[in-house]
Amino acid sequence: MAQDVKEWTETCLQCVCAKAGPEVRAPLVSTSTSYSFEVVGVDYLSLGCPDDRYPYVLVMTDLFSKHALAVPTKDQSANTTLSRHLRGNGACERFNQTFLKLLSSLTETDQAQWHNRLPARLQAYNSTIHSTTGMTPHYVVFGRHTRLPVDLGTGFGPTVETHTLQGWVQQHQKALIHAYQTAKRQSQHQQERDQVRYNRQTKVAPLLPGERVFLRNFRRRARGKLTPRWSPEPFVVVKQLRENLPVYILRPEGKEAPTQTVHRNNLRPCPLNMLQDTKELAGESELPRGELQEEGCTLTLGCSSFLPPAVWIYFRAAEISF
Structure with a gap:
């Protein structure tokens, strides 16, 4: 059951966005200049x-x-x-x-x-x-x-x-x-x-074009410490701005919007098995994960993600169906 809970929290959108995540420290790249006011x-x-x-x-x-x-x-x-x-x-x-x-x-x-x-x-x-x-x-x-x-x-x-x-x-x-x-x-x-x-x-893993990532929530300081650290809407990596430069060009997933240029330290890769969760966040699912219904009654769980098998068995034993 401990392994099931671990896998569940690792794929829970709310949990992933709230936690700091693995430490990322991209290499330092200096800006070369040759004369005054070049940059x-x-x-x-x-x-x-x-x-x-x-x-x-x-x-x-x-x-x-x-x-x-x-x-x-x-x-x-x-x-x-x-x-x-x-x-x-x-x-x-x-x-x-x-x-x-x-x-x-x-x-x-x-x-x-x-x-x-x-x-x-x-x-x-x-x-x-x-x-x-x-x-x-x-x-x-x-x-x-x-x-x-x-x-x-x-x-x-x-x-x-x-x-x-x-x-x-x-x-x-x-x-x-x-x-x-x-x-x-x-x-x-x-x-x-x-x-x-x-x-x-340095602790960094390069990102590839097409990879889905979460963007750091830059408004967290103004909104309070309870605000998620990462934006729940995923972005897609378009390309690396320049070779050996830890800066990437991103576009929002599934919508027409301007691209953003973001440093690697402000990006977190999105787990592959969170595709369904992010779609539900965008409104593509009628019933979000984590909500159980029976005869007009709704039981809302704390996290909208996949339920561990042990929890599934518990609700099945109580004759509560999805």
Whole structure:
């Protein structure tokens, strides 16, 4: 009977959607860039203060130079296609942590006007040496160091040299080439170290086109902990977005709807013997599994799935038919 109960719970749609399921940890794949603003990461950051004039921040981070911009916004609305995974936008997520630390360092009075203090904090970030590139984001983008008011007061400003227009362009080009080569070399070295450390604990099985999967319920945090972890409506894998990239394009099963691009960590394979259950969920069965009827009376069980043989025998002995 224990084996029957185990098999029943493994094919119960409600049970499968409620449980976390086997751990999935796809390999880390880094995004390669060769120049500034080739790829820009964009994210909305909520400050958790809905009564503020600007409760959200639109964060933009250049993946090559690590140069960051932040714009206060009154709402967050965008029509985008994302892989829906934090590691797919790691540059913005990493800057978000630093950005929140910069804002939390403000006094209580200044925090009420944080949007007015934002430009100074961004300049301080872009003028600080980044651990990945070994240079400041400002230098990688513009080919020269930031000129700050403190440089004028201390007399440690840059040496002023007179150049013709052509001479200045040549010198500036050399500075940018040096900055790009150094940033690319340092970034690749850091990415390789991060990949080796992260991929030691990878646990993933590739998905094939046509395979049925459940999609993680991304609204669970807003609706409460009792909300199912997985969406009960299955999706079908159309294809892998790119070879060696753990991102898949999905389409809803049995309906015309736009495709979705989802990271492998947010997908759970649907058991093969759950085909009948998912059809019943879509309304293809007149009587859902788990409901027993006799002479107009209905007995509803806790899970709509196949009954174990032991339970079947119990109801048969009680002369309750399906």
